[in-house]
Amino acid sequence: MRLTDHEKAMLDGSEGPAVAAAMDLLVRYGEALDAGGLCDIRNVAGTMTQPSPAKAKLVAEGGWDKAFAVINLDSDADLDIPDMRIPTCQLQQGFGSDADGVAPYPRQFVELQEDAESFYGRKGVNILATCTPYQVGNLPVRGEHVAWMESSAVIYANSVLGARTNCEGTASTGAASLTGKIPCWGNHLPENRYGTHLIDVEVPVRDFLDWGMLGYFAGDLVQEERPVITGDIGIPELADLKHFGAAAASSGGVELYHIPGITPEAATPGDAFGARPVSEAVGYGPRERRRMYETLNSQGNKSDVDFILLGCPHASIDQVCRAAKALEGRQLNSGTQLWMMVPRALKAIADRSGYTEIIESAGGKLLADSCPAMSRSAPEGTTVFATDSAKQAHYLPAILGIEAWFGTLEDCVNAAITGRWTGELR
């Protein structure tokens, strides 16, 4: 792999052993991928603070420097970890102490995470603690090379923002944060950003539920390639695109899509496909829509619902407002809990706007930092849950061994109030 003089010097230790270890990792990673060189990046979204038993053991043995070296740099050396070289943020992590008594989450993990936040905060890691860093000010510009983890964030960065990232891992983002470099391959290269499949939408797709089902269809169809969406789609809002991308990255491994006239890299289907011919369209009509709804509800049997989960990916402030309006003046069924996940920075806005009070007066909870899938934690005794998120309906049954219902915000709120699932496709 081609390296600049500065990169070679970093690899040779000119900026200290930790930076050399980071460069060594990036060179090994880049060579394995056959990358021609490294990209300069200006933004990392990774994970340093998320607690785990392995991390607790490393911290007990050698402190946070040791934990970062092993987990985030794949190095057994004793390293002093310097400050982050470029803006770096922490994605979602475990629950914090304000979820004590709500989420059954180990106290020692809460304490380990608080300790991690204080170490990494001083190193220059912005503790955003959300899977949606783009909702709270971490916004790369079009064409910017970045190194992000978290599939729902990666697809948003590539497609909606027009930034360039592959779906990175814990170690590659750790090395990127100390060097400002990442192997230049995959989505960093313009020739890999063109569409591969055209999907023509033949039923009106106008709301959050429909955008999630369309994303689930697109991911299932193209797997790891790049769908281009045209047809009867109106103008999606941020939450719709967030849901679409998370769903497409769940049923497939989509990291980039184009909606000509909406997303920034393609004004027309021709732009989206570049020099390639526009592919023959695959239709998304009423039959496909119903099939997606049935697939997403295929893991629900019992109509008694214990738990409602909203906010996957973490909710926008508009979604929190809508949930508050739907719950205002109502009371949750005594056997049903409702959690809505939100970035902590937006929770502060929800608190000030009175939304938190409305949701909590109804018996629900607005929780930050994490989610049941990430923390493997749901209300005690949950056997059936309902959600408005295609991603959670896809993953949580396997992660927690529970049944899932998928529907609209209104279906979910009705289930929270009555304790019974009555959702249906309208």
Ligand code: F3S
């Ligand atoms: Fe975020 Fe958890 Fe969903 S990390 S994307 S809320 S599975």
